[in-house]
Amino acid sequence: MGLQLQDIPRVETITKKDFISNYFRPQKPVVIERFIEDWPAYSKWNLEYMSEVAGTLEVPLYDNRPVKHDEGFNEPHAKMKMSDYIALLKREPTKYRIFLWNILKEVPELQQDFTFPDFGLRLMKGLPMLFFGGEDSYTFMHYDIDLANIFHFHFEGKKQCILFDQEQSKYLYKVPHSLITREDIDFANPDFNKWPALKRANGHVANLEHGNILYMPEGYWHYMRYLTPGFSMSLRAIARNPKNLSKAIYNVFVMRHYDNWMRKRKGQAWIDHKNEQAIVRTHATLGIS
Known part of the structure; x- marks a missing residue:
């Protein structure tokens, strides 16, 4: 038995009106399959092209090692x-x-290859971000610090995306004072004996291919696994729900700084304490011994 995951709805394309009424207002995810075929990026963007236009740049790399206090x-x-x-x-x-x-x-000329789509939300035009990964690499389950509405455009390869809304946080072993769950949970194949609360979580799943767009509503938890080497671009729009917006402000101006201060003060003991509390709080809330 795996996680309780529903397939994310898929549409070939969508109008602004339908997106707002069917997905943004009810805050439901959707995959849009053929919306960007008129972009130059649709035919140009692949790994070889990125190597051509950005090959000499030094890029920061991240792996799956656990968070350390230092x-x-x-x-x-x-x-x-x-x-x-x-x-x-x-x-x-x-x-x-x-x-x-x-x-x-980093590569301003890439801006010429895409446009900012009109989904009825004001996209942050200064923050188009790229994400690359190798076969079977993955991100930890997390949500974004600003709880933004995210449009995730996938290029080359295949990627699996597992999503949970914020209502599922109590089942996910959320680490206090952070934006992640326990990093030793394998969301592709979870051990329910070790993480029994996960059996109660209800989430969403989709596999993305070249040209697909995944809309992730405000504050959605997401876990991304690259099934093959590939890359994606995210565009984001500020949270509109007042509760989410206030939480985003708290995360940016309070939570992040408090966590950094505690890391400096208590070192690895702070990280270990938070990881322990992720289990204690989750099981206590659900009455699991």
């Missing part, structure tokens, strides 16, 4: 020239990923 917020685990990294992706499976790579800042 690592800064989003501090990379390694660095490599983009051309070397893409050669690695093509050659063999690797856990190294690129995330939150601002293409406007």
Whole structure:
């Protein structure tokens, strides 16, 4: 038995009116399959092209190692020239990923390959971010610090996305004062004997291919696994729900700084305490001994 996951609805394309009424207002995810076929990026963007236009740039790389107290917020685990990294992706499976790579800042000419779609939300035009991963690499289950509405455009390869809304947080072993669940949970094949609360969580799943867009509503938890080497771009729009917006402000201006302060003060003991509390709080809330 696996996680209780519903397939995310899929549409070929969508109008602004239908998106707002059917997905944004009820805050439901959707995959849009053929919306960007008129973008130059649709035919141009692949790993080889990225190696051509950005090959000489040094890029930050991240893997699946657990969070450590002495690592800064989003501090990379390694660095490599983009051309070397893409050669690695093509050659063999690797856990190294690129995330939150601002293409406007790093390779401005890539802006000419896409447009900001009108879904009825004001997209943050200064923050188009690219994400790369090798075969079987994955992100920890997490939600974004700003609880934004996210449009995730996938290019090359196949990627599996598992989503949960915020109402499922009580089942996910959320680590206090952070945006992640326990990092030792394998959401692709969870051990329910070790993590029994996960059996009660209800989520969503979709596999993305080249040209697909995944809409992730505000504050949705997401776990991304690259089934083959590939990359994606995310565009985001600020949270509109007042509760989510206030939570985003708290995360940015209070929670993150408090967590960093406690890391400096207590070191690895703070990380270990939070990981323990993720289990204690989850099981206590659900009456699991």
